[in-house]
Amino acid sequence: MAGLPPLNEEDMRTLDAALDELLRRSDAEAALVIDKGGPLISQRGAAGKFDSTTVAALAAGAFSATDMMARHLGETSLAHIYQQGRQVSLLISNVDENLLLITVFPAALGVGTVKYYAADAVARMAAQMEKAAQRDPGAGLDLVSLNTLDVSEVFRKRQ
């Protein structure tokens, strides 16, 4: 597992544009792109209305668990998982080895519509991540100027 390559401004612009386009075309409420390990990468739409960090962690867990379950049943590929609600539904789509796309949409909107437009967003994001991985797979955040003494007590207990 190579892990997510470092993301630059071009990557973020492309991811955000793919999410915006998905929302515009599908009438979904919110779209999030997350790492399969749980962290949230970006969010658009009404994602601010809910705790998107927690939703991202839970979605990553749900997708991993379903993927593992599918493998136990002899299925090697899991493209989407869909949770149908009364008010709000959720589609989690596999982007590539590292990313997932979460689309939150009104339950009245058919999942077929969302899945159709999500496929375009997935393709666009996967292509950009491929480009990012080719760019410099080893590039990291330059923390050389950071004084390690500053990080000796990042978390302080309340007195």
Place this chain on the structure above:
Amino acid sequence: MAIINQATKELQLKIVYYGPGKGGKTTNLEQVHANIGNVQEKGKLVSLATSSDRTLFFDFLPIEAMAIKGFKTKFQLYTVPGQVIYNTTRQLVLRGVDGIVFVADSQYEKMAENVESFQNLDDNLKALKLNIADIPYVMQYNKRDLPAAAPVDYMEFLLNNREVQVPSYTSVASKCEGVFEALNMITRMLLNKYINEGARKAA
């Protein structure tokens, strides 16, 4: 693996609390959640537990630390379910791990479970094509207040006796003793790892 976002100058790190069942992993997160005093933003502590309060999938606590020289550092703290039957779940939670706090139960009768759990960690990392020697981790010897607690030297011999000894801490997680010490050390080790990697690339 850490999420590095150069566009937003953001570093996201995943720390997993691992160890045998009922060793105090969830208590560590509860104490961090209840007692942390200097963070930008603290999320909700989410627990996916059974009706008898045993961890079923994971506990999750997101924390955004103070910006360090302009770098926003976000930490995601997870626990794994300690019970032996949930091994598949432990593997899922380890995905994308950056650092580990191994929470061992200090009671003599729990030593075999501690050793087995550490071996299980090693096996699960290998299943994810990761090597324990490449991942920063610290040992936390919990429940030091119990009368049947084994001597620390004995626990070091059993659990921290590899080529490179890692930092170890005694704790009473239920009283928040030793909790922040272990968390700060693993954080420091993780940030140092990225500083050193940055220095190597700059050279």
